[in-house]
Amino acid sequence: MEAQLQELKTQALDKITAASTVKELNDVRVAYLGKKGPITDLLKGMGKLPAEERPKMGALVNVVREEVTTQLEGRMVILEEEAINQKLQSETIDITLPGRPVKTGNPHPLTRVVEEIEDLFISMGYEVAEGPEVEKDYYNFEALNLPKGHPARDMQDSFYITEDILLRTHTSPVQARTMEAKGGEPIKIICPGKVYRRDSDDATHSHQFTQIEGLVIGEDIRMSDLKGTLSVFAKKMFGDDREIRLRPSFFPFTEPSVEMDISCFKCGGSGCNVCKKTGWIEILGAGMVHPNVLEMAGYDSKRLTGFAFGMGPERIAMLKYGVEDIRHFYTNDVRFLSQFQRTEL
Amino acid sequence: MLVSINWLKDYVNTQQLPPAELGEKITRSGIEVDAVIDRSHGMTNIVVGYVESCVKHPEADKLSICQVNVGEETTQIICGAPNIAAGQKVIVARPGAKLPGDIKIKKAKLRGEESHGMICSLQELGIEGKLVPKAYAEGIYVLPEDAETGSDVLTNFDLNDTVLELGLTPNRADAMSMIGVAYEVGAILSEEVKLPEISYKEASDTAASMLTLNVDAPEANPLYVAKVVRNIKVQESPMWLQQRLMSAGVRPHNNVVDVTNYILMEYGQPLHAFDYDLLETGNITVRHAKEGEMITTLDDAERKLSGHQLVITNGEKPVAIAGVMGGADSEVSEATTTVVIESAYFESGSVRQTSKDHGLRSDASSRYEKGVDPNRVIPAAERAAQLLSELAGGEVLAGSVVFDELNKEEKIVKVSPDFINSRLGMKISFEDMWDILNRLKFNTEAANGQLVISVPTRRQDIQIPEDVIEEIARLYGYDEIPATLPEAETTPGGLTPYQAKRRIVRSLLEGAGLLQATTYSLTSEKSAKQFALEETETTRLLMPMSEERSILRQSLLPHLLESVTYNTARRMDSVALYETGSVFLKGDDELLNEQEHLAVAITGLWLDNSWQGEKKPVDFFVLKGIVETLGTKLGVQLTFERGQMDDLHPGRTAFIMLDGHRIGVIGQLHPSEQKERDLKTTVVMELNLALLLNIETAALLYTPVPRYPSMSRDVALVLSKIVEAGTIETVIRNAGGKLLKDVRVFDLYEGDKMEEGKKSVAFSLTYFDPEKTLTDEEVINAHEKVLAALTEVGAELRS
Numbered sequence A: 001m002e003a004q005l006q007e008l009k010t011q012a013l014d015k016i017t018a019a020s021t022v023k024e025l026n027d028v029r030v031a032y033l034g035k036k037g038p039i040t041d042l043l044k045g046m047g048k049l050p051a052e053e054r055p056k057m058g059a060l061v062n063v064v065r066e067e068v069t070t071q072l073e074g075r076m077v078i079l080e081e082e083a084i085n086q087k088l089q090s091e092t093i094d095i096t097l098p099g100r101p102v103k104t105g106n107p108h109p110l111t112r113v114v115e116e117i118e119d120l121f122i123s124m125g126y127e128v129a130e131g132p133e134v135e136k137d138y139y140n141f142e143a144l145n146l147p148k149g150h151p152a153r154d155m156q157d158s159f160y161i162t163e164d165i166l167l168r169t170h171t172s173p174v175q176a177r178t179m180e181a182k183g184g185e186p187i188k189i190i191c192p193g194k195v196y197r198r199d200s201d202d203a204t205h206s207h208q209f210t211q212i213e214g215l216v217i218g219e220d221i222r223m224s225d226l227k228g229t230l231s232v233f234a235k236k237m238f239g240d241d242r243e244i245r246l247r248p249s250f251f252p253f254t255e256p257s258v259e260m261d262i263s264c265f266k267c268g269g270s271g272c273n274v275c276k277k278t279g280w281i282e283i284l285g286a287g288m289v290h291p292n293v294l295e296m297a298g299y300d301s302k303r304l305t306g307f308a309f310g311m312g313p314e315r316i317a318m319l320k321y322g323v324e325d326i327r328h329f330y331t332n333d334v335r336f337l338s339q340f341q342r343t344e345l
Numbered sequence B: 001m002l003v004s005i006n007w008l009k010d011y012v013n014t015q016q017l018p019p020a021e022l023g024e025k026i027t028r029s030g031i032e033v034d035a036v037i038d039r040s041h042g043m044t045n046i047v048v049g050y051v052e053s054c055v056k057h058p059e060a061d062k063l064s065i066c067q068v069n070v071g072e073e074t075t076q077i078i079c080g081a082p083n084i085a086a087g088q089k090v091i092v093a094r095p096g097a098k099l100p101g102d103i104k105i106k107k108a109k110l111r112g113e114e115s116h117g118m119i120c121s122l123q124e125l126g127i128e129g130k131l132v133p134k135a136y137a138e139g140i141y142v143l144p145e146d147a148e149t150g151s152d153v154l155t156n157f158d159l160n161d162t163v164l165e166l167g168l169t170p171n172r173a174d175a176m177s178m179i180g181v182a183y184e185v186g187a188i189l190s191e192e193v194k195l196p197e198i199s200y201k202e203a204s205d206t207a208a209s210m211l212t213l214n215v216d217a218p219e220a221n222p223l224y225v226a227k228v229v230r231n232i233k234v235q236e237s238p239m240w241l242q243q244r245l246m247s248a249g250v251r252p253h254n255n256v257v258d259v260t261n262y263i264l265m266e267y268g269q270p271l272h273a274f275d276y277d278l279l280e281t282g283n284i285t286v287r288h289a290k291e292g293e294m295i296t297t298l299d300d301a302e303r304k305l306s307g308h309q310l311v312i313t314n315g316e317k318p319v320a321i322a323g324v325m326g327g328a329d330s331e332v333s334e335a336t337t338t339v340v341i342e343s344a345y346f347e348s349g350s351v352r353q354t355s356k357d358h359g360l361r362s363d364a365s366s367r368y369e370k371g372v373d374p375n376r377v378i379p380a381a382e383r384a385a386q387l388l389s390e391l392a393g394g395e396v397l398a399g400s401v402v403f404d405e406l407n408k409e410e411k412i413v414k415v416s417p418d419f420i421n422s423r424l425g426m427k428i429s430f431e432d433m434w435d436i437l438n439r440l441k442f443n444t445e446a447a448n449g450q451l452v453i454s455v456p457t458r459r460q461d462i463q464i465p466e467d468v469i470e471e472i473a474r475l476y477g478y479d480e481i482p483a484t485l486p487e488a489e490t491t492p493g494g495l496t497p498y499q500a501k502r503r504i505v506r507s508l509l510e511g512a513g514l515l516q517a518t519t520y521s522l523t524s525e526k527s528a529k530q531f532a533l534e535e536t537e538t539t540r541l542l543m544p545m546s547e548e549r550s551i552l553r554q555s556l557l558p559h560l561l562e563s564v565t566y567n568t569a570r571r572m573d574s575v576a577l578y579e580t581g582s583v584f585l586k587g588d589d590e591l592l593n594e595q596e597h598l599a600v601a602i603t604g605l606w607l608d609n610s611w612q613g614e615k616k617p618v619d620f621f622v623l624k625g626i627v628e629t630l631g632t633k634l635g636v637q638l639t640f641e642r643g644q645m646d647d648l649h650p651g652r653t654a655f656i657m658l659d660g661h662r663i664g665v666i667g668q669l670h671p672s673e674q675k676e677r678d679l680k681t682t683v684v685m686e687l688n689l690a691l692l693l694n695i696e697t698a699a700l701l702y703t704p705v706p707r708y709p710s711m712s713r714d715v716a717l718v719l720s721k722i723v724e725a726g727t728i729e730t731v732i733r734n735a736g737g738k739l740l741k742d743v744r745v746f747d748l749y750e751g752d753k754m755e756e757g758k759k760s761v762a763f764s765l766t767y768f769d770p771e772k773t774l775t776d777e778e779v780i781n782a783h784e785k786v787l788a789a790l791t792e793v794g795a796e797l798r799s
Ligand SMILES: [Zn+2]
Pocket: A264, A265, A266, A267, A268, A269, A270, A271, A272, A273, A274, A275, A276, A277, A279, A280
């Protein structure tokens, strides 16, 4: 019987080693250790042995059984791991295939520029003011020191709807309205919006375009404050090493009036095609609010002074992004629009 | 304004500054120099030639063989100009010469004949064709007989010159003359200004003996001066005068006209010359035109006059439109022997209106419109008399015929140095201010700590202390202004709730995959009302530039759809755009009712065609989902009501409702509209964004996260196809009681396994009690009520 047991053990261990899958190994388990297996049979057959041999045989059977079990479990760990590895291997994907696209749109480039400017001035304590695009001649011109027949009205041929109503030619009427509404109190606003002029559309002209203007009114506002504010704007918008320069100019609603150039952000001032070899790029017009404008809105121009500035987001976008034709902003070609997706920070 | 530097030097020392440097100084101190134009264009080797003989080329009809004395030799040149003739002094480009446009002259053979150079037209010297005197416009230019053979043309005729092109702002009318520019340059460079010295001999007869003057409109014409010059010989002007006019962009005509134009450029004072004999009456009367009166102007146009327009008449009929253009009947010609020179002050508004009425803008009218210097009217007339006597051999009659009620006094502006510095944020010394005012030639006195400034009448733009501040600052240098920030209390700043919510809408739509578009507000009659949410009249521009852009839009969709078609026509089949912008409706006010709208248009695939094989064309529900999410984000309850709108699919259109009000529309384009616009299935939406954003949303308070589980029950119903899921949902919600928390459609089947006219809709119902765990019994009770209600409305339960 002992020999029989040894024989069984050898057989079982051989089969364990030979088993190459979890299933085969499980079959071995059932075949040798199962309720109908030979080892169980042997245990059942012990009844026939003399009583004094039984404990010894019993112990022997258990030893064999344990050894087979241990071997089997050891083998099982290896085979299971192999099985998992094989499964994972079969699940391999082609990671070079493209990912599922996340569909995202983006703002119009002009919105992008306008909001950047809005946020910059908001951080300096400005509020955003808006007003109607169809405007009264009074707010568009007269309240801004441009009475009927003023020669500067030629500068901006307008779309009139009636004698007294027109499509605003600049966002300045929002300033006039805000001043009127504030009733003599200090103001710090920027006014973005669409404006309209009688221009034929071409690469550099558009009958509809956008403007963003700023207005600050308070006690002792000086021209140096205008220069400092514009300098902060230029650096934030176009880079820390930008310098600004003011040139005298003329606007009916400011006195003195200036135009602001920034040092070219492409060449740094040495001259290139962006700055037309001058090293400077004209960015905006500005000035100290004309006393007539203040007085007309009910401000005491002896007590309160102010500055105003205005710029064209189209021009800024064209300079910043290298856009060569203003009509791109109004054609809405998705191949153009979708380029303004990524951040520049 | 074109300013020849050589000419400018007659009046002011330019300190031999290189032209670009002078231009930069002018720009930095206030008048923008748009261009610096070298009139020599780098030309070399161009000399005066004398045509000794000129014969037809035997081989070519249009060519002449000329023997030309060029000083050091006589050489053969072939010339193709029709006006070439022996005995002429001409402009010769010698072999080796350089002409504008990178042209180099070489010896050449033309049809077998040698040509040693080229006889030039003025155009070939870089002068614009429209400036070349008419006689030479089609051929070579013929120089005066006294031009020295062999001498350098560039030096002799002042082409070694640079012209500064000034971009003048409307306030700087003073710089519309050479003398005005000289004052500006004098102020910049601290130089004196030399005015022309006027002297001429007068005849013993007086002007008044030949001419009488009446001014019947003294407000519009407060000053009129006329001089009479007789025995003049009308002919070509001398070269220097022609050259100066051409440098200023004026075409030479004859000495009389050229003198008036020269003085216009020199003084900024328009002059007009009448042929005295053609005036017929020896009288000039200035009056307003009679309604309907006619005049033929110098440009040969017959013009009808109106009562508000000022005219110069001979006492009977108009001979000129005052300040705008002369009449053809009294035009100076070669036959003229006596001229009347007019120098006048016409009120700017009157000239502006008249020139606008006739669509006529001339060098004269543009100066009158901006206001001429009252103190230059009379000197300009004297200067004309001088030049006509010098250049046309004229005899100037003594005195002038004058009407003068014009105020020529200087404006006094008082300003204190402290005020100037406080407004600028600077510390300019009194001495520096004093110096600048002197450089400007403003007579200034100091009194009681104030600067008392007499502003010369040429500077009509200086009216108030702030104008003086600008003068001082610009000449002191804007670079010297320090950079500071306002010292006032800082304010918080920020967006209004409306503006903040608009940004939220934008980022939601962009997150959903839409690109922001911007289209034009002006549209055509046809597109103005398409997809409009409200029925109102359209608003038309008084003077549109085109029919396409003549009406204010009432909806955003037409242009947005044009943008979609623009893209699909370029093979971008899937397009998803949105726009926010104003639409313009007739309002109660005289201003329009301007509403901010939001529009969306989507076509093509919503889910892109990926390698996973999934693709989903856009449909109504894609867009409806976006609108619903928008409502959720803004905290408003948007509902949808079946509706109809022209050009939308009749079965696939709904109105977007807010509190029972129609605020927008959503739908698929009508197939015929899709075809019209060359689009495949396209869904659109437009709503009144202003209404949506103006709703104040309630404060956000969290609802406790459920502590007890919810239970769900599904029901599948067979319904008649015409019954809408929304109706059934309402039935369920009404019957479900307070335990029913949510109802969702999770399946819809309309396939062939269904009976004709039927569909199957499956709902998932969620029951929940926030206070405790629901028992089966409670759920069964509630659910039974729902099922009963469903049966009652004819819904058939599907097992
Ligand atoms: Zn550059």
